[in-house]
Amino acid sequence: MSDTPRIRPGRQNRERPRKPEAAGPGAPARLGVLLRTPARAAEPLLAQAPKPWQRMLPFTIVGVFVVTLLPVTITVLTINYGLGGGWSGALGVAQTVPLLLAVTRPVRAWAVVLLADTVGALLLIQADKVATYPWPWPPMTIVGYLLLMVCLGLRESVRTMVGVWLATGVVGVALEFLRPAGTSTTSALLFVLAGVVLALTGALRGYGDAQRRIAEQESISEAERARRTLLEERARIARELHDVVAHHMSVITVQADSAPYRLPGMAEPVREEFAAIAASARESLGEMRRLLTVLRGDGTERAEGEKAPQPGIDRLQQLVEATVRAGQPVELSLAADAAGAARTAPPAVDLSAYRIVQEALANVVRHAPGAETRVSVTVDADEVLVLVVNGPARGAVVALESSGTGHGLVGMRERVRLTGGTLDTGPLPDGGFRVAARLPLNDPTRETT
Known part of the structure; x- marks a missing residue:
């Protein structure tokens, strides 16, 4: 019976059927995500849209409204309300052109437009024909103001929207005390319509934010599933190793x-x-x-x-003796006080020095059995120097492995990197191999493992 389970091709695919793709979100959901609150205050509406024409759409819509409302406002104020041409032109520009700012800074645009609309309402009190028309907000003013509410609802917080809505009502109530006789008031109409538009656009924006948060949670869930899969794979490897x-x-x-x-x-x-x-x-x-x-x-x-003691420099003598008993001639050069000095070294350095020598000797046994090998470990106040040099393999001896994966050298480099040291490996001119490592004892950038 084989020790490792045999896995036939395609087995995992049959055991784990592909999850059917979820249906794409509907148009309201896509629009909600598209209209979510931008990350920066000055970022235009739809700035995160994938296509250029979508990013230009808010500017185009607002531009069409401005181009349409500007002449209509001037004409209505002049002809219908009987306001002077100069005042009509100034109010038309002040009430419509700031709408272009609403795409990027709707609160500032609202402040300018509300001020211009209020001044216009005060000027219309003295207009010749105001008695037969709506006041204080003419129809053109209401249309431009509602467009402004759309931009506000798609960009600003609930607190800001409530403040804008209440300010609109307060200004309307204050102007009611100055209402000319015979006019039909539009203060309540604008107050109600502004509240409805803010509520609808705010709900749409909130729906988009919810969709974005759901997408973020799904990404987090995917990361958790990947992490769980990794842990399961590690557990499987552990079982197979055992x-x-x-x-x-x-x-x-x-x-x-x-x-x-x-x-x-x-x-x-x-x-x-x-x-x-x-x-x-x-x-x-x-x-x-x-x-x-x-x-x-x-x-x-x-x-x-981790409560078990880890091997270190003080156990190199036992490691070399075991290698010698295996038939590999190894000479160890270890200062008399090296083992004692190593006890004060960081555990990562002490363990890394042992592992580097262990891996180097294992490579000699596998690839150059019988080769003369010298191991030197020096410990001073600043660093640990590890040197393992072997000569060429004996001609009559066949190497246990003719090729390797290189994982041993990779592991050495990782251990040296974790201690902040350096590693130099390579073949020698006579056919041998050399491994030299420098492990600093006091490296402030050393990673904790």
């Missing part, structure tokens, strides 16, 4: 420990060799259990796993 690697390492340990009893009459050097194999296998099992604890991803389990 089922395959840990199982075989346990078998090796048992076989090495039981060899002297199963094979009586074994020579003492052979017994020592089997004991060394069993010790190495048990140490590998301990390392594997710590790795599995991290891969399983639970914060509590990880904390429990």
